[in-house]
Amino acid sequence: MPARPPILAIVGATGTVGREMLDILASRDYPAGAVRLFASKRSAGSTIAYCDESITVNELTAGALEGVDIALFSAGSEVSRRFAPPAAASGVVVIDNSSAFRMEPEVPLVIPEVNGGILERGDGTGGCIIANPNCSTIILLMALTPIQRAFGIKRIIVSTYQAASGAGAAAMRELSDQSADVLAGRDARPVVFHEPCAFNVFSHNTKVDPATGRNVEEQKMIEETRKIWRDEQVAISTTCIRVPVLRAHAESINVELHRAASEARFRAALTDFPGLTIVDDRGSNDFPTSLKAAGGDDVLVGRIRPDASLPREDRGGETAHFGFDLFAAGDQLRKGAALNAIQIMDLVRQRVTSAV
Amino acid sequence: MPARPPILAIVGATGTVGREMLDILASRDYPAGAVRLFASKRSAGSTIAYCDESITVNELTAGALEGVDIALFSAGSEVSRRFAPPAAASGVVVIDNSSAFRMEPEVPLVIPEVNGGILERGDGTGGCIIANPNCSTIILLMALTPIQRAFGIKRIIVSTYQAASGAGAAAMRELSDQSADVLAGRDARPVVFHEPCAFNVFSHNTKVDPATGRNVEEQKMIEETRKIWRDEQVAISTTCIRVPVLRAHAESINVELHRAASEARFRAALTDFPGLTIVDDRGSNDFPTSLKAAGGDDVLVGRIRPDASLPREDRGGETAHFGFDLFAAGDQLRKGAALNAIQIMDLVRQRVTSAV
Numbered sequence: 149m150p151a152r153p154p155i156l157a158i159v160g161a162t163g164t165v166g167r168e169m170l171d172i173l174a175s176r177d178y179p180a181g182a183v184r185l186f187a188s189k190r191s192a193g194s195t196i197a198y199c200d201e202s203i204t205v206n207e208l209t210a211g212a213l214e215g216v217d218i219a220l221f222s223a224g225s226e227v228s229r230r231f232a233p234p235a236a237a238s239g240v241v242v243i244d245n246s247s248a249f250r251m252e253p254e255v256p257l258v259i260p261e262v263n264g265g266i267l268e269r270g271d272g273t274g275g276c277i278i279a280n281p282n283c284s285t286i287i288l289l290m291a292l293t294p295i296q297r298a299f300g301i302k303r304i305i306v307s308t309y310q311a312a313s314g315a316g317a318a319a320m321r322e323l324s325d326q327s328a329d330v331l332a333g334r335d336a337r338p339v340v341f342h343e344p345c346a347f348n349v350f351s352h353n354t355k356v357d358p359a360t361g362r363n364v365e366e367q368k369m370i371e372e373t374r375k376i377w378r379d380e381q382v383a384i385s386t387t388c389i390r391v392p393v394l395r396a397h398a399e400s401i402n403v404e405l406h407r408a409a410s411e412a413r414f415r416a417a418l419t420d421f422p423g424l425t426i427v428d429d430r431g432s433n434d435f436p437t438s439l440k441a442a443g444g445d446d447v448l449v450g451r452i453r454p455d456a457s458l459p460r461e462d463r464g465g466e467t468a469h470f471g472f473d474l475f476a477a478g479d480q481l482r483k484g485a486a487l488n489a490i491q492i493m494d495l496v497r498q499r500v501t502s503a504v
Numbered sequence: 505m506p507a508r509p510p511i512l513a514i515v516g517a518t519g520t521v522g523r524e525m526l527d528i529l530a531s532r533d534y535p536a537g538a539v540r541l542f543a544s545k546r547s548a549g550s551t552i553a554y555c556d557e558s559i560t561v562n563e564l565t566a567g568a569l570e571g572v573d574i575a576l577f578s579a580g581s582e583v584s585r586r587f588a589p590p591a592a593a594s595g596v597v598v599i600d601n602s603s604a605f606r607m608e609p610e611v612p613l614v615i616p617e618v619n620g621g622i623l624e625r626g627d628g629t630g631g632c633i634i635a636n637p638n639c640s641t642i643i644l645l646m647a648l649t650p651i652q653r654a655f656g657i658k659r660i661i662v663s664t665y666q667a668a669s670g671a672g673a674a675a676m677r678e679l680s681d682q683s684a685d686v687l688a689g690r691d692a693r694p695v696v697f698h699e700p701c702a703f704n705v706f707s708h709n710t711k712v713d714p715a716t717g718r719n720v721e722e723q724k725m726i727e728e729t730r731k732i733w734r735d736e737q738v739a740i741s742t743t744c745i746r747v748p749v750l751r752a753h754a755e756s757i758n759v760e761l762h763r764a765a766s767e768a769r770f771r772a773a774l775t776d777f778p779g780l781t782i783v784d785d786r787g788s789n790d791f792p793t794s795l796k797a798a799g800g801d802d803v804l805v806g807r808i809r810p811d812a813s814l815p816r817e818d819r820g821g822e823t824a825h826f827g828f829d830l831f832a833a834g835d836q837l838r839k840g841a842a843l844n845a846i847q848i849m850d851l852v853r854q855r856v857t858s859a860v
Contacts, residue, residue, distance in 0.1 A: 305661050305813070309705045327683050328687050331683060331687075342788075342789050344795055347683075347749050347795070348793055348795045349793060349794045350793040350794075351791040351793075351806075355789075358786050360809060360812070361786060361807065361808065361809025370812075383814070384813055385811045385813040385827070385829055387756040389754075391748070392747070392748045393703050393748070394703055398705045400743045402743075402758075430712040430713075430717060433698050433707065433711075433719075435706070437706040438706075439699070439703070450707075451707055451743065452717065453717025455661075455741045456740075457661070457741045458739070471741070473741055473743055477705075
């Protein structure tokens, strides 16, 4: 990839994540040589405004990514499986938001603040696939990585409060339309989800493994955490739940540490981690919420408190705890998807610049 | 208390729980000698339809409960503290839905299916106060008591998904009105809650202890569980969260057992526990939801699966696990409050009948 402003492609440009990517690029006035937009045949021919331009959306076909330096894929696993490998083989850096390649041993799975360093090993030339983790994994590891670095994490128990946006624009519309229906006394008509989503809480819509009882989302969070942290030993229990929220996920997290920490040291570890903001005021009950996270770049963390259900140690006037509870929230479309992909692109671009 | 049909009083008759109590009594054609309704001065003089009657609501004043056999209190802790002790002293059986007396050592804290037996010790004569547990505690212990009896429970980690109804009728209206406002592009205006409740997830609205970081709801769940189970050792971590749901609470529960259980035995223990229904079909993703629980009497439990983050044992062809995850949902106004209180009343009446 050359050091000149890169030719970018967004695959899945008409989807919620694709549009969020364009919003972020436009807000940064991103120095791209060109931005090319691709989508399914159905959306081909439509135009999308970007900065002062109006860009026509093209159908993604074999060879359509020729000349592109970096392609941001967000069109589902099937499209990624079909088009990403040949693009990478022809020299394109593919940053893939689908789950298609995340667990491939040779594909880096990257949250820049957490393990961006693994991208430094390449020389910046040649195509490749870099995977963007699952949105719930990203939010979890943004909150926990500083803790893992400081004290080691033995076990994680997490329950999610996931927004409709993770299931796409149609799911977000379904939540709004159903809410209006219910308020007007009409029946909720589920189409995208298997359950009514308005004024309801239900188990995540991904397939449930008949043997383990875990759904795909829960399994992804476990496997991706282990890969990103390079820690096959960390014990993780995940429960993934949808809530009637539009675009930010929240997570209730319980952690068991390898090395006990005082509450002050635990908090200090969370401070200054890039991309993480502590929202934690007990007096005013000011903690992370879905709405506080929505539209923002940072993952919010709060409700930080020792878990009295695990042992504690006295250390000369300071009480150190082996367990803590916390509550995190992050925008599913931004840090959970589009922003993280663009941050990966930034790292790739830096690599090129420093290689030159 | 006499064996004839009792004179009942409902204190807080115009509130959400009071009205739910009346609905349940009417649906059962409850054999009461009379039903007297009390509320604050503001509501006095209004009438409420009950079966074929129209009952006038009176202001609760000193002596107003004279002649009453059983009084169901649901008007907040302050009213209970002021009026319940003199009523009990004058011979009334008070079943109190507030938190005022729950932790008093001499006050029974009762979920009939769980520890109803402790009411058998009385002879059914004379007044007393019996406390109705917190709604989140009831739902948790309905799901876990059969497990505790079968295998012993060492540690519980629970995150709640709590409905607006727990904060009363005004909170339910706030959720509906705010949702309509947001859908129409208007700002959400929080009044009852400290955060917007439409399309949002936020930490429970009770006060947070500045020392422990736990809110009042979380502390109640811990203390009440220990009292009801008579187990001061059980380790419990609670995280209480509000979700935009009208009237049913859900809970994501992780348990660590004293004695490992195979998944089959764990499920078998949950089967046939009165008031508990298993909703757990992995193939069709059919599990408990807030809406499935709303309006029903039973607590629903599902997403039953071994927690792979805890050790397992091989026992001659059967794998036994020390940890399990599950997801429960229950109607906050019914089993979480009104129904449980009426079930306590049923036990008290049985006691009288069997004493006679």
